[in-house]
Amino acid sequence: MLNCAGRDNVFVIMAYDFNEKRVQKALKIGRKYLTWVQNSLFEGEITFAKFEKLKAELKRVMDESEDSVKFYILESGKILKSEILGVDKSQTTGFFL
Amino acid sequence: MLNCAGRDNVFVIMAYDFNEKRVQKALKIGRKYLTWVQNSLFEGEITFAKFEKLKAELKRVMDESEDSVKFYILESGKILKSEILGVDKSQTTGFFL
Numbered sequence: 001m002l003n004c005a006g007r008d009n010v011f012v013i014m015a016y017d018f019n020e021k022r023v024q025k026a027l028k029i030g031r032k033y034l035t036w037v038q039n040s041l042f043e044g045e046i047t048f049a050k051f052e053k054l055k056a057e058l059k060r061v062m063d064e065s066e067d068s069v070k071f072y073i074l075e076s077g078k079i080l081k082s083e084i085l086g087v088d089k090s091q092t093t094g095f096f097l
Numbered sequence: 098m099l100n101c102a103g104r105d106n107v108f109v110i111m112a113y114d115f116n117e118k119r120v121q122k123a124l125k126i127g128r129k130y131l132t133w134v135q136n137s138l139f140e141g142e143i144t145f146a147k148f149e150k151l152k153a154e155l156k157r158v159m160d161e162s163e164d165s166v167k168f169y170i171l172e173s174g175k176i177l178k179s180e181i182l183g184v185d186k187s188q189t190t191g192f193f194l
Contacts, residue, residue, distance in 0.1 A: 013110060013169060015112055015134070015135065015137070015138045017135040017136040017137075017138070017186060037112070037167055038112065038114040038165050038167060039114040039137070040112070040114075040136070040137060040138075041112045041114070041137075041167060055180075055182060058182055059182060062182065062183050063183070064182065064183040064184070065183075065184065066183070066184060067183045067184065068135050068181060068182070068183040068184045068185070068186050069181065069182040069183060070134055070135060070138060070179065070180075070181050071179060071180045071181075071182075072110060072169070072179050073178045073179065073180065074171070081170045082167065082168060082169050082170065083152075083167075083168045083170065084165060084166065084167050084168075085152060085155055085156060085159065085161065085165070085166040085168075086159050086160070086161040086162075086163070086164045086165040086166060087161070087162065087163060087164065087165045088165070089114060089165050
């Protein structure tokens with residue numbers, strides 16, 4: 001369990017690798033809590049309580065023997081930099097959602 | 098440009114979203130520099146010089162009007178936690194590579 005004493009928000013990067021049968025469900029849940037970046041990738045500031053809800057929702061729809069979600073949990077403001085090569089799909093391809 | 102004075106290594110998370118015609122090339126380049134985590138996702142400690150080489154290699158093979166790579170660049174040791182739900186594919190599915 002993450003010790004979150006004194007910390008309300010964390011910055012979460014979420015990358016999922018689901019069987020295509022369930023991939024739309026992961027997308028829909030991700031959009032409720034975070035910002036879509038590109039295929040299978042979300043990011044955003046989130047409260048610790050909402051992060052726990054996000055994980056619970058994903059667990060309900062995923063097949064844990066086949067699907068995978070990786071989270072990177074960072075203290076807000078600790079990313080040195082993020083950088084995109086090529087298309088910034090979060091700006092240009094809302095129609096994918 | 099990232100100011101890297103006094104910093105030799107950074108921790109890089111790399112997520113790519115390439116057209117399937119070029120996706121194998123991205124996978125091959127990612128493996129040269131970072132650790133494969135799951136579909137389209139790599140992570141690892143890397144020198145700043147190697148990170149520049151990684152980006153240059155990707156730029157050579159990608160179609161910048163269609164493909165996308167997102168990097169998160171972190172000071173080493175600044176990730177609070179990473180967490181996997183479901184399968185840890187980096188441990189179990191080397192055959193995907």
